[in-house]
Amino acid sequence: MSKRTGKSLAQTQRDALVDEVERRGRKTANIWLLREPSTGKDVVLVGDLRMEHFFATEGDPALDRAEYGPAPIAAGDNVVKFDAVVDLRDGRRECRQIRRRVPAEHASEQASATEAAQRLGGRYVVVTPRELDAQRQRIQNWQRALPALNRCAHRPLELVEFEVLARVPPGRPATIGELCAALERDPALLVAATVRLVRKRALTSDMDSRPWGQNTRVARANAA
Numbered sequence: 001m002s003k004r005t006g007k008s009l010a011q012t013q014r015d016a017l018v019d020e021v022e023r024r025g026r027k028t029a030n031i032w033l034l035r036e037p038s039t040g041k042d043v044v045l046v047g048d049l050r051m052e053h054f055f056a057t058e059g060d061p062a063l064d065r066a067e068y069g070p071a072p073i074a075a076g077d078n079v080v081k082f083d084a085v086v087d088l089r090d091g092r093r094e095c096r097q098i099r100r101r102v103p104a105e106h107a108s109e110q111a112s113a114t115e116a117a118q119r120l121g122g123r124y125v126v127v128t129p130r131e132l133d134a135q136r137q138r139i140q141n142w143q144r145a146l147p148a149l150n151r152c153a154h155r156p157l158e159l160v161e162f163e164v165l166a167r168v169p170p171g172r173p174a175t176i177g178e179l180c181a182a183l184e185r186d187p188a189l190l191v192a193a194t195v196r197l198v199r200k201r202a203l204t205s206d207m208d209s210r211p212w213g214q215n216t217r218v219a220r221a222n223a224a
Contacts, residue, residue: 035150036068037199043068049098050083053127056135057086058199059142059207064089075119076112083127085120089201093122101128141212145195152192160185160193161202168203170220177214194218 029047034054036043045051045068057066064087072081086094095117110124117124132139163183168174176194180187197203203218210216 035146035153036066037146037149037196038065040153045069047098049100049127049129049132052132052139053084053096053098055139055142055146056132057084058146059135059138061201061204061208062088062090063201073116073119075116076108078109078112080109080113080116082113082116085122093120094125095120095122096125096127098127135208137211138208141207141216144212145198145207148188149192149195149199152189155189155192157189157193157196160189161197164190164193164197165202165220168218168220170222173217173219175214176216176218179218180214 030051032043032045032048032051032054034043034045034051035041037058043054045054050068054068057063066084066086068084070082070085072079074080081097082095083098084096086096088094095113097113114124163185164179167179167182174182176191179194180190183190194203198205198207198218201221204221205219206217
């Protein structure tokens with residue numbers, strides 16, 4: 001049997017990121033391979049903070065779309081690398097860099113980042129562990145919920161979504177456990193469809209405040 005020698009795109013991305021980190025003289029950080037739920041594309045992120053930011057962003061009810069690891073952009077005397085460009089449902093755009101702390105020096109770099117964000121039609125935002133810690137429940141919940149969706153990534157969910165929405169009419173919230181008990185479907189499909197509806201913002205949930213599980217409550221977004 002021949003041995004496969006080619007590398008996948010994800011492997012190539014991981015190797016490039018490892019090389020970049022090591023060139024900076026740093027110990028190699030954790031490298032995360034995640035799946036962006038609205039597009040199904042792989043997202044490769046370096047460091048736990050970027051991983052946590054991914055789940056905090058995907059679980060944000062205000063999110064419209066996000067691009068993780070966008071191409072660098074030249075601005076001023078610097079080349080600016082944002083960790084994510086995030087579009088919110090109210091029309092705002094945030095060009096985010098994830099840092100251990102808000103930088104107090106390197107004014108030229110901050111000016112370049114601000115200029116680059118403005119050129120992209122957004123504002124420059126620094127995300128620190130303090131902001132992520134405030135979203136700990138959301139992050140933990142979406143770390144559990146998105147894998148449930150990914151496990152059914154290659155199965156059709158449109159009809160199941162329709163059935164879930166019919167079972168959650170305006171003004172009548174339901175728990176995931178109640179949906180699984182009421183609908184004659186594979187529970188894995190029901191959970192995946194419910195997560196996708198929350199991610200699409202067709203449903204709201206209490207995943208910012210209570211642990212993820214069969215008691216997670218969902219409701220129609222337009223009735224929240």
